[in-house]
Amino acid sequence: MKIFTARYLLPVGAPLVEDGALLVADGRILAAGTRRELAAAHPGAAAIDFGEAVILPPLVNAHTHLELTDFPQWAAATGEGGEPADFVDWILRLVRVRRTVGDTAVQASLANGLRQSLLAGTGIVGDILTTLDAVPAYATTPLRGTVFAEALGIDVARVAERLGDITARLGTPPGPALTWGLSPHAPYTLSAATLARLLALATSRKLPLAMHWAETAEETAFLAHGGGPLAQRLYPAAGWPLPATPPTCPPPGGLLIHGVHLRDDEIDDIARSGRGVVICPRSNSCFGDARAPVNALRRAGVALALGTDSRASSPSLSVWDELAFARTWFTDTLDPTSWLEIATAGGAAVLGLHGHTGRLAAGLLADFQVVPVPAGAMPATLAEALCAGGADVGVQALHLAGENVLPHS
Numbered sequence: 001m002k003i004f005t006a007r008y009l010l011p012v013g014a015p016l017v018e019d020g021a022l023l024v025a026d027g028r029i030l031a032a033g034t035r036r037e038l039a040a041a042h043p044g045a046a047a048i049d050f051g052e053a054v055i056l057p058p059l060v061n062a063h064t065h066l067e068l069t070d071f072p073q074w075a076a077a078t079g080e081g082g083e084p085a086d087f088v089d090w091i092l093r094l095v096r097v098r099r100t101v102g103d104t105a106v107q108a109s110l111a112n113g114l115r116q117s118l119l120a121g122t123g124i125v126g127d128i129l130t131t132l133d134a135v136p137a138y139a140t141t142p143l144r145g146t147v148f149a150e151a152l153g154i155d156v157a158r159v160a161e162r163l164g165d166i167t168a169r170l171g172t173p174p175g176p177a178l179t180w181g182l183s184p185h186a187p188y189t190l191s192a193a194t195l196a197r198l199l200a201l202a203t204s205r206k207l208p209l210a211m212h213w214a215e216t217a218e219e220t221a222f223l224a225h226g227g228g229p230l231a232q233r234l235y236p237a238a239g240w241p242l243p244a245t246p247p248t249c250p251p252p253g254g255l256l257i258h259g260v261h262l263r264d265d266e267i268d269d270i271a272r273s274g275r276g277v278v279i280c281p282r283s284n285s286c287f288g289d290a291r292a293p294v295n296a297l298r299r300a301g302v303a304l305a306l307g308t309d310s311r312a313s314s315p316s317l318s319v320w321d322e323l324a325f326a327r328t329w330f331t332d333t334l335d336p337t338s339w340l341e342i343a344t345a346g347g348a349a350v351l352g353l354h355g356h357t358g359r360l361a362a363g364l365l366a367d368f369q370v371v372p373v374p375a376g377a378m379p380a381t382l383a384e385a386l387c388a389g390g391a392d393v394g395v396q397a398l399h400l401a402g403e404n405v406l407p408h409s
């Protein structure tokens with residue numbers, strides 16, 4: 001039995017505790033409270049004091065593509081380091097650069113992403129995987145969460161073949177604390193018929209779903225009338241005929257990624273069905289000024305989470321950086337305590353880990369991170385100072401199931 005103590009315990013979903021403590025045994029939290037009360041009740045427990053620090057839940061990166069962590073170096077090496085002009089240019093560049101890289105390099109890139117995540121205080125991920133042969137990179141990671149194997153295309157036979165490749169992997173979890181999910185890529189890269197194939201597999205194998213949805217104005221135009229830049233430039237480049245019927249509504253029960261251009265009726269539908277939405281503000285800011293309707297989603301009761309998206313559109317894999325950006329990009333929306341809740345408990349909830357992790361409370365897994373108290377922060381300003389800190393918060397420990405898993409930097 002161990003007692004971890006620090007100047008502050010920020011449990012999420014419960015008030016801040018000064019001189020806080022966590023009682024941990026067998027990888028679980030037995031109690032959260034003050035140092036004084038837990039030490040008095042458990043005099044035999046070993047004490048680990050973090051000093052002028054904050055103990056809080058690990059961050060959840062609910063949407064990322066860790067296999068693309070080394071994308072900036074790949075792009076630079078192929079002379080494609082510049083900024084794409086728009087969303088379609090961005091996709092086409094991604095495809096061109098990815099074709100220059102072998103699967104071994106992708107596996108190394110994925111391993112790098114897993115390590116960078118841990119260093120940034122992320123303990124739980126919702127990762128999208130395209131390169132199935134890179135799966136061994138997950139074999140020893142302590143990260144929790146879901147690896148969503150991605151499929152796309154409008155040719156039914158080719159998508160069926162891809163689903164066969166994915167199915168062959170499902171017998172073995174990708175990592176010790178990771179489970180499989182399935183990701184239909186996006187409504188503009190699937191037809192109603194191919195999406196139906198994916199949904200059938202998800203249902204039969206009980207796989208959680210995650211799908212990019214309502215990300216850009218180009219996507220909205222494509223779904224509304226089958227035209228616009230995606231039809232004019234992406235489809236010819238991919239050598240695809242335009243689908244007779246693109247998907248018109250998101251899959252039932254799936255996690256939605258982005259949700260920037262959601263309509264009010266779609267928000268109501270998402271709320272009714274209990275689906276979550278992962279917002280990726282820094283990635284979205286690459287493709288215009290449109291911001292996800294955070295207030296409307298919250299009002300409707302939709303569970304929200306944060307994601308960094310990939311290094312192809314985002315400057316880092318740090319959810320601390322994402323939080324700092326979100327706090328200023330979404331002006332006059334949520335208070336810092338709510339943003340911290342979205343980045344922790346919200347992420348755990350949308351990945352199906354509510355009741356297991358994402359908060360610090362008795363009975364949950366002993367998943368927590370430790371950061372120094374930001375300079376000058378007082379109890380009333382601590383959440384704001386943490387949100388503003390970005391990667392500079394300086395994660396000093398990351399415990400998953402009670403074990404410190406922070407890599408040496």
Ligand SMILES: [Zn+2]
Pocket residue numbers: 063064065128212257309310
């Ligand atoms: Zn994405």
